Amino acid sequence: MFFHWLEKNPFFFAAAISIVISFAGLIEIVPNFAKAGKPLVDLKPRTVLELAGKNVYMKDNCMSCHSQMIRPFKSETDRYGDYSLSGEYAYDRPFLWGSKRTGPDLHRIGNYRSTDWHENHMFAPADIVPGSIMPAYKHQFTNLADIETAYAEAVTVKNAFHTPYGPEFKRTRAAWDAHRPKVLADAKAIADDMKNKDVKEAVANGQVPEIVALIAYLNSLK
Amino acid sequence: MQSNAALEYDYSLSKKFTFLTILFGFLGMLVGTIIAAQMAFPELNYLLGEYGTFSRLRPIHTNTVVFGFTVSGIFATWYYIGQRVLKVSMAESKFLMFIGNLMFWLYFVGALLATISLLFGVSSSKEYAQYEWPFDLVVVVVWVLWGVSVMGLIGIRREKALYISVWYYLACFLGIAMLYLFNNMAIPTYFATEGLGNILHSVSMYSGTNDALVQWWYGHNAVAFGFTVPIVGMIYYFLPKESGQAIYSYKLSLLSFWGLMFVYLWAGSHHLLWSTVPDWMQTMGSAFSVVLILPSWGSAINMLLTMKGEWNQLTDNPLIKFMVLASTFYMLSTIEGPIQAIRSVNAIAHFTDWIPGHVHDGVLGWVVFMIMAAIFHMAPRMFRREIYSKKLMEAQFWLQTIAVVLYFTSMWIAGITQGMMWRAVDEYGNLMYSFIDTVTVLHPYYAIRALSGVMYLVGFLMFAYNIYKTMTSGRQLSEEPQFRTPMA
Numbered sequence: 001m002f003f004h005w006l007e008k009n010p011f012f013f014a015a016a017i018s019i020v021i022s023f024a025g026l027i028e029i030v031p032n033f034a035k036a037g038k039p040l041v042d043l044k045p046r047t048v049l050e051l052a053g054k055n056v057y058m059k060d061n062c063m064s065c066h067s068q069m070i071r072p073f074k075s076e077t078d079r080y081g082d083y084s085l086s087g088e089y090a091y092d093r094p095f096l097w098g099s100k101r102t103g104p105d106l107h108r109i110g111n112y113r114s115t116d117w118h119e120n121h122m123f124a125p126a127d128i129v130p131g132s133i134m135p136a137y138k139h140q141f142t143n144l145a146d147i148e149t150a151y152a153e154a155v156t157v158k159n160a161f162h163t164p165y166g167p168e169f170k171r172t173r174a175a176w177d178a179h180r181p182k183v184l185a186d187a188k189a190i191a192d193d194m195k196n197k198d199v200k201e202a203v204a205n206g207q208v209p210e211i212v213a214l215i216a217y218l219n220s221l222k
Numbered sequence: 223m224q225s226n227a228a229l230e231y232d233y234s235l236s237k238k239f240t241f242l243t244i245l246f247g248f249l250g251m252l253v254g255t256i257i258a259a260q261m262a263f264p265e266l267n268y269l270l271g272e273y274g275t276f277s278r279l280r281p282i283h284t285n286t287v288v289f290g291f292t293v294s295g296i297f298a299t300w301y302y303i304g305q306r307v308l309k310v311s312m313a314e315s316k317f318l319m320f321i322g323n324l325m326f327w328l329y330f331v332g333a334l335l336a337t338i339s340l341l342f343g344v345s346s347s348k349e350y351a352q353y354e355w356p357f358d359l360v361v362v363v364v365w366v367l368w369g370v371s372v373m374g375l376i377g378i379r380r381e382k383a384l385y386i387s388v389w390y391y392l393a394c395f396l397g398i399a400m401l402y403l404f405n406n407m408a409i410p411t412y413f414a415t416e417g418l419g420n421i422l423h424s425v426s427m428y429s430g431t432n433d434a435l436v437q438w439w440y441g442h443n444a445v446a447f448g449f450t451v452p453i454v455g456m457i458y459y460f461l462p463k464e465s466g467q468a469i470y471s472y473k474l475s476l477l478s479f480w481g482l483m484f485v486y487l488w489a490g491s492h493h494l495l496w497s498t499v500p501d502w503m504q505t506m507g508s509a510f511s512v513v514l515i516l517p518s519w520g521s522a523i524n525m526l527l528t529m530k531g532e533w534n535q536l537t538d539n540p541l542i543k544f545m546v547l548a549s550t551f552y553m554l555s556t557i558e559g560p561i562q563a564i565r566s567v568n569a570i571a572h573f574t575d576w577i578p579g580h581v582h583d584g585v586l587g588w589v590v591f592m593i594m595a596a597i598f599h600m601a602p603r604m605f606r607r608e609i610y611s612k613k614l615m616e617a618q619f620w621l622q623t624i625a626v627v628l629y630f631t632s633m634w635i636a637g638i639t640q641g642m643m644w645r646a647v648d649e650y651g652n653l654m655y656s657f658i659d660t661v662t663v664l665h666p667y668y669a670i671r672a673l674s675g676v677m678y679l680v681g682f683l684m685f686a687y688n689i690y691k692t693m694t695s696g697r698q699l700s701e702e703p704q705f706r707t708p709m710a
């Protein structure tokens with residue numbers, strides 16, 4: 001009998017397992033790579049400040065409680081806005097859809113929350129939303145966002161995946177030094193709408209607190 | 223029946239990994255209990271400043287339980303079962319012992335460093351694959367070393383036919399290797415530029431919808447090949463050994479093994495129902511999830527029928543009780559999963575607490591129970607001592623069983639309540655509840671879940687204590703027990 005023979009031949013046994021477990025990936029996943037990676041026509045990649053904010057979002061693991069995936073139900077589009085489209089995520093590495101909504105969806109939060117709201121909410125969530133079980137993220141007001149890493153990420157995805165960043169995005173430190181003022185200007189625009197003195201002072205001194213980058217990112221979610 | 227008398231097995235590696243299983247099990251469950259309590263009592267978020275928030279701790283809970291506790295348990299049982307069913311001692315090969323020890327230390331240090339990295343927020347944010355690239359490399363090396371151990375032992379075996387458990391361990395090795403490699407493909411940004419930024423940071427090779435597909439192909443099947451496949455391999459060995467009964471059906475084990483191998487991986491896309499993944503993939507995920515009941519229940523029924531005519535053992539051997547309860551929870555969990563994978567049910571269940579509820583009746587009821595049963599069975603043979611206390615074992619069994627029931631019932635209610643409230647509309651078609659209404663209503667269920675966590679953790683400490691006392695002061699045995707585990 002075939003199986004008795006197979007059980008005495010570990011090499012072929014292992015080969016058989018490998019073949020049987022490969023079907024699903026080959027048939028179900030690979031075809032999508034040709035099709036669904038395409039961006040929407042007018043989709044723009046995130047700015048360096050927004051990318052740095054996305055990295056803060058990842059560092060504090062916001063996706064353990066918040067989704068970024070509005071499903072096509074009336075109850076969801078009423079609550080969060082238009083349902084999500086595949087092409088909107090084309091530049092998201094990694095995808096941050098989440099799998100649990102302990103808090104609400106954030107995919108279009110930029111449409112209905114302001115810099116000011118986020119500033120207060122991240123500092124003391126239950127003061128803004130009574131009954132909220134979200135922890136405060138006060139450390140984001142003092143920790144500095146890593147904008148250099150965010151720039152490195154932009155350059156990497158530009159070179160490796162042709163994400164449409166401009167010609168000024170280059171691998172060199174000189175290019176980063178040239179781009180840095182642009183990031184600081186973006187940070188200043190956010191900080192101008194904020195009230196926290198320490199944050200304003202840090203930005204005036206050419207630093208970017210995590211909260212500034214995070215708010216830039218959240219505002220870009222539309 | 224072939225006698226084992228001629229061979230002295232070397233249990234040193236099995237012992238080492240048993241210690242890690244208990245250590246990581248305790249840590250993982252402790253963090254799990256803390257974060258469960260944080261959801262009921264948010265003030266608990268501020269015990270450790272930045273490092274104590276729910277969001278930082280949650281991946282530590284999941285990764286410690288998956289890559290710490292369960293994987294240690296897989297290694298501990300492999301180094302025990304492998305020798306015995308292949309009829310070869312680890313001590314016969316210096317090379318394999320060296321590889322095993324190397325792997326142990328690399329794994330131990332790697333797991334600790336990786337856990338610390340998560341505490342500092344160094345994370346790729348892909349669930350159950352949060353480790354950044356240097357830690358991924360350590361995982362790969364450890365896994366390859368384990369593969370060498372498995373293949374090496376098979377290579378020098380005396381028993382030519384591979385017992386069912388070996389099929390499962392082999393599948394665990396191959397499956398996790400494939401999944402882990404593809405899902406963690408990333409480019410370190412430091413090396414892709416002229417040394418800009420953080421050396422630990424990387425960017426995923428896949429984007430958006432494709433990244434989601436690969437991630438859930440991984441996420442779902444890491445459960446398959448970590449929480450199901452090797453655990454089934456364990457019960458195929460330990461239940462017949464402990465009960466002295468032969469496996470009920472060889473054909474059923476063939477059907478369920480190859481069925482599981484083929485079907486499981488298709489079901490990953492059921493994590494992405496109603497998302498932007500193409501419809502046909504979602505449908506495939508749903509359909510294969512339902513088909514998956516067959517091989518899952520095949521194994522579980524095969525185990526239950528193995529006890530045919532010997533059910534009296536259930537009343538006087540708590541170890542049999544652990545294993546029978548484990549296969550029963552396996553059946554519950556593998557019928558619940560397919561139900562959640564049906565589109566209309568998923569529309570309510572997805573994003574709610576029903577999902578962690580489902581995970582935990584599987585993990586607490588099936589995985590942890592089976593691994594603890596395995597260690598209870600192995601300990602008297604590894605240490606040549608009787609189990610320290612049968613009474614403690616009985617008490618632990620009931621405490622933890624009640625804890626699991628409290629956990630999943632509270633989360634079922636919480637999940638369905640929240641899912642229904644999110645979609646509730648009044649007579650004019652307007653949403654009835656603001657989001658925060660759907661959070662505050664869950665407080666009692668979160669409190670019950672936290673309590674169940676405390677109970678389960680206490681049960682695990684009772685287990686750890688029992689094993690510790692067995693090692694140090696259990697009555698000594700003159701020879702290795704054959705079937706039923708001796709206990710005082």
